[in-house]
Amino acid sequence: MEIHKYEKIWFAAALVLVVLFISSVAYGAVGAGIQMVDDEGGEINPNEIGDHPTFEGYQDVAGTEASVTQVNESHYEAQIQANHPNFFPGEITVPEGSTVTFYITAGDVIHSYDIVGTNVNTMVIPGQIAELTAEFEEPNEYGVVCSEYCGELHHEMEGMVNVVSEEEWEENYTDDLITIDERGGDN
Amino acid sequence: MAVFADRYPDEAKVVRAALASSFLALLIGGAMGPLQTLHRIDYLRIMPSETYYTVLTLHGVALVILFTIFFLVGFYQWAITDSLDRPSEDIRVTWLWYGLMTAGAAMASIAILGGFTDATDISASVLFTFYAPLEAHWLFYAGLTTFIVGTWVAGADWFRSWWNWKKENKGEKTPLRTFMVLTTMLMWYLATIGVAAAVLLFLLPWSLGIIDSVNPLLTRTLFWYFGHPVVYFWLLPVYMIWYVILPQIAGGRLFSDALARIVFVLFLVLSVPVGIHHQYLDPGIAEGFKFLSASNTMFLLLPSLLTAFTVVASIEHGARQRGGEGYFRWLTALPWRNPAFTGMALAGLMFAAAGFSGMVNAGMNLNYLVHNTMWVPGHFHLTVGTAVALTIMAVTYWFLPRITGNPIFSMRLGLVQVLTWFVGMVLMSNAMHRVGVGGEPRRTADPFYDFEFEGVIGSIGELHLQIGIGAIILTLSLVLFFIHLIFSWFGISATTKITSEAPIRKPLSGKEHAPAVLENFRLWVAIAAVLIVLVYTIPIASIIAEGGLFGPDVSPVRPDHAPLFSLSGLATEWVVAGLAGAVGAIAAIAGVLR
Amino acid sequence: MATEQPAADQTDDIQREIGHDEYDPIGTLALVFIYFIIVSMLWIFVYFVEFLPRISPMVVF
Numbered sequence: 001m002e003i004h005k006y007e008k009i010w011f012a013a014a015l016v017l018v019v020l021f022i023s024s025v026a027y028g029a030v031g032a033g034i035q036m037v038d039d040e041g042g043e044i045n046p047n048e049i050g051d052h053p054t055f056e057g058y059q060d061v062a063g064t065e066a067s068v069t070q071v072n073e074s075h076y077e078a079q080i081q082a083n084h085p086n087f088f089p090g091e092i093t094v095p096e097g098s099t100v101t102f103y104i105t106a107g108d109v110i111h112s113y114d115i116v117g118t119n120v121n122t123m124v125i126p127g128q129i130a131e132l133t134a135e136f137e138e139p140n141e142y143g144v145v146c147s148e149y150c151g152e153l154h155h156e157m158e159g160m161v162n163v164v165s166e167e168e169w170e171e172n173y174t175d176d177l178i179t180i181d182e183r184g185g186d187n
Numbered sequence: 188m189a190v191f192a193d194r195y196p197d198e199a200k201v202v203r204a205a206l207a208s209s210f211l212a213l214l215i216g217g218a219m220g221p222l223q224t225l226h227r228i229d230y231l232r233i234m235p236s237e238t239y240y241t242v243l244t245l246h247g248v249a250l251v252i253l254f255t256i257f258f259l260v261g262f263y264q265w266a267i268t269d270s271l272d273r274p275s276e277d278i279r280v281t282w283l284w285y286g287l288m289t290a291g292a293a294m295a296s297i298a299i300l301g302g303f304t305d306a307t308d309i310s311a312s313v314l315f316t317f318y319a320p321l322e323a324h325w326l327f328y329a330g331l332t333t334f335i336v337g338t339w340v341a342g343a344d345w346f347r348s349w350w351n352w353k354k355e356n357k358g359e360k361t362p363l364r365t366f367m368v369l370t371t372m373l374m375w376y377l378a379t380i381g382v383a384a385a386v387l388l389f390l391l392p393w394s395l396g397i398i399d400s401v402n403p404l405l406t407r408t409l410f411w412y413f414g415h416p417v418v419y420f421w422l423l424p425v426y427m428i429w430y431v432i433l434p435q436i437a438g439g440r441l442f443s444d445a446l447a448r449i450v451f452v453l454f455l456v457l458s459v460p461v462g463i464h465h466q467y468l469d470p471g472i473a474e475g476f477k478f479l480s481a482s483n484t485m486f487l488l489l490p491s492l493l494t495a496f497t498v499v500a501s502i503e504h505g506a507r508q509r510g511g512e513g514y515f516r517w518l519t520a521l522p523w524r525n526p527a528f529t530g531m532a533l534a535g536l537m538f539a540a541a542g543f544s545g546m547v548n549a550g551m552n553l554n555y556l557v558h559n560t561m562w563v564p565g566h567f568h569l570t571v572g573t574a575v576a577l578t579i580m581a582v583t584y585w586f587l588p589r590i591t592g593n594p595i596f597s598m599r600l601g602l603v604q605v606l607t608w609f610v611g612m613v614l615m616s617n618a619m620h621r622v623g624v625g626g627e628p629r630r631t632a633d634p635f636y637d638f639e640f641e642g643v644i645g646s647i648g649e650l651h652l653q654i655g656i657g658a659i660i661l662t663l664s665l666v667l668f669f670i671h672l673i674f675s676w677f678g679i680s681a682t683t684k685i686t687s688e689a690p691i692r693k694p695l696s697g698k699e700h701a702p703a704v705l706e707n708f709r710l711w712v713a714i715a716a717v718l719i720v721l722v723y724t725i726p727i728a729s730i731i732a733e734g735g736l737f738g739p740d741v742s743p744v745r746p747d748h749a750p751l752f753s754l755s756g757l758a759t760e761w762v763v764a765g766l767a768g769a770v771g772a773i774a775a776i777a778g779v780l781r
Numbered sequence: 782m783a784t785e786q787p788a789a790d791q792t793d794d795i796q797r798e799i800g801h802d803e804y805d806p807i808g809t810l811a812l813v814f815i816y817f818i819i820v821s822m823l824w825i826f827v828y829f830v831e832f833l834p835r836i837s838p839m840v841v842f
Contacts (some may be wrong), residue, residue: 001445002696006810014492018485024828025490027667028552036474045739109320116777123469127739130470132318143638147628152237154632500806510796514811695801
């Protein structure tokens with residue numbers, strides 16, 4: 001077979017590009033520690049979400065000011081259910097400098113939970129629990145959108161993640177805060 | 188050599204029929220484009236936001252399924268007949284697959300159009316991806332199935348031609364164009380297993396009430412098993428055009444026949460085991476399989492990067508034969524006044540840009556940044572919306588005389604048409620990418636929330652304006668294309684007939700230099716199958732083991748639609764059915780009459 | 782009635798025939814080299830400048 005030497009040079013360069021891309025992605029995963037959403041969250045019956053250990057008592061948590069469960073001093077978890085066209089709870093609040101584990105599932109169709117301007121972004125699939133953990137350093141108000149078409153009111157589906165200062169947290173959100181032991185469940 | 192339409196009049200009729208169906212789908216799908224763009228950016232809203240999703244479904248299905256695949260079958264029928272230089276084995280079989288595809292297209296279209304009225308319970312506002320538990324009327328799934336079965340019969344028809352040709356030409360290498368058709372179809376057979384399984388085992392019985400529940404992650408995974416290779420089904424006919432026709436128009440010869448074949452074999456082997464890269468952010472799939480898919484996808488860049496070299500080198504050969512000199516000055520020696528050349532060259536340029544945004548999509552963890560944002564439609568309006576669509580429009584200026592015997596109405600008008608498409612898409616796609624990085628989601632009627640998106644270089648408002656202007660320019664380009672198409676197709680105001688055509692020039696390095704192993708299709712299919720098994724067995728087994736074959740009691744959800752018009756039930760049903768039936772009928776009649 | 786003509790292929794403009802052995806696609810090499818540079822720079826920019834440092838919160842576990 002005849003292959004021109006210039007084309008051989010280009011083929012080598014193309015391989016370099018491929019290696020560059022794959023190694024960047026591998027570096028992001030291993031070096032920078034960015035984990036993909038995976039199968040850790042497990043399965044759930046979408047008709048009996050509250051009965052699943054991960055979601056036990058989540059309606060009560062949604063009734064509190066912060067709508068999150070405290071795991072320890074700086075770690076919180078948020079159980080969120082997506083149902084066209086709402087997230088429940090729609091708004092959650094955490095203090096600055098906290099680590100938050102999200103458990104998100106759907107009661108009807110496929111949705112997504114995308115915290116705009118961040119890389120917290122996951123598909124939400126009935127029968128599956130999407131589990132992902134993120135660190136929130138600075139106070140900020142993040143908008144959340146459902147970015148997967150889920151029905152005729154899809155465009156109305158939004159939420160909010162408030163990251164508040166230490167002082168504001170102490171003042172407004174700790175009174176009715178539910179801890180992991182109080183809520184039950186096995187996380 | 189006599190023109191194709193005179194050498195093979197029966198086959199030319201099928202080619203024209205398929206092209207007519209393809210362009211009708213382009214017209215309908217294209218017309219939805221400005222409706223939804225202007226609605227989305229809130230410049231002009233003539234429908235309720237609920238209806239946006241029906242319009243979007245029509246836009247997607249008509250353009251990426253009907254327009255592209257009807258073009259493919261017409262063009263491939265020409266490629267087989269012309270390159271093997273033998274008529275269809277049985278023209279009734281050829282019409283059979285065209286008929287099946289048309290019937291399927293009409294059924295799916297009826298189902299989608301039903302979403303515009305509440306007179307019947309027929310609707311399919313589920314978008315091109317039809318993710319369960321969103322449910323469409325069974326007619327939609329049945330239509331898609333019929334359409335795909337039609338493409339399977341077409342593939343079998345072409346294989347039959349090739350087998351008979353081989354019997355009569357023992358020891359000869361398969362002509363390049365036939366080789367490309369066969370590898371594409373083998374890839375397609377492997378790819379459509381996924382969608383066939385999703386539809387026939389789960390979605391169709393579910394929509395008919397035979398089974399109560401499906402596993403949404405399983406049907407979604409099966410969809411993407413098919414959903415990524417389908418993009419190569421759009422792309423490979425375009426690659427054939429770039430390899431075979433573009434050098435011809437540039438006045439050159441294909442640089443290397445062997446490399447072109449290698450590229451098609453690479454697509455056959457690598458196209459399917461990458462679908463999980465559409466599911467990077469799905470729960471229920473282990474990260475290792477996502478990384479495997481990412482690596483495969485990156486290797487899939489190789490055939491496209493090789494194509495870039497081979498095709499540009501073939502064009503440069505033309506430029507030098509036309510007197511071009513220097514490192515870059517040869518570019519000015521190319522036939523830029525010819526819309527077929529300019530359209531394809533610009534399509535290729537946009538595809539190079541799309542290569543980059545595709546690399547970002549493929550970059551696994553980097554996908555967190557852009558997943559389901561406007562970046563993604565920005566990307567595929569460069570690939571299928573320009574590399575494919577603009578090449579198809581451009582090649583029409585070369586192809587039409589060969590299948591109709593009528594000359595092109597006006598090359599200058601054609602040049603304006605391809606240039607406006609390019610300009611419109613540069614504006615629209617560039618702005619779509621940028622609002623995407625700012626976080627604006629795709630597939631939404633009304634991307635205005637209680638919070639603001641932050642644009643990257645330029646405000647969201649400015650970028651929306653760019654998207655709107657781009658969409659309007661694209662619409663104008665489409666109108667020009669159709670005016671021109673009708674004049675050229677029917678020879679309106681033509682004073683001459685096209686009676687002869689130049690044969691395709693031989694490659695610089697011909698097929699005698701292509702290794703014989705490339706023709707060993709069994710080997711390549713076997714390798715592709717092994718890769719598919721490696722990449723998909725464990726994820727699918729684990730989805731079934733964990734979530735159950737039919738999922739945890741997941742009921743169908745039919746998206747509600749705000750009707751655009753209400754008539755008495757039966758009357759509307761007939762109007763809708765009639766309109767959609769006309770889709771097939773007009774296409775078939777237009778083809779046959781010509 | 783209609784006159785007859787061939788389908789145009791731009792073959793009329795060919796000034797010289799260049800064979801396989803006398804053709805080096807140096808212009809192509811130059812173009813793809815530029816593409817290589819652009820794509821690698823853009824990748825490094827998007828991955829290591831836009832994506833990795835900018836985004837807080839970061840998904841860590």
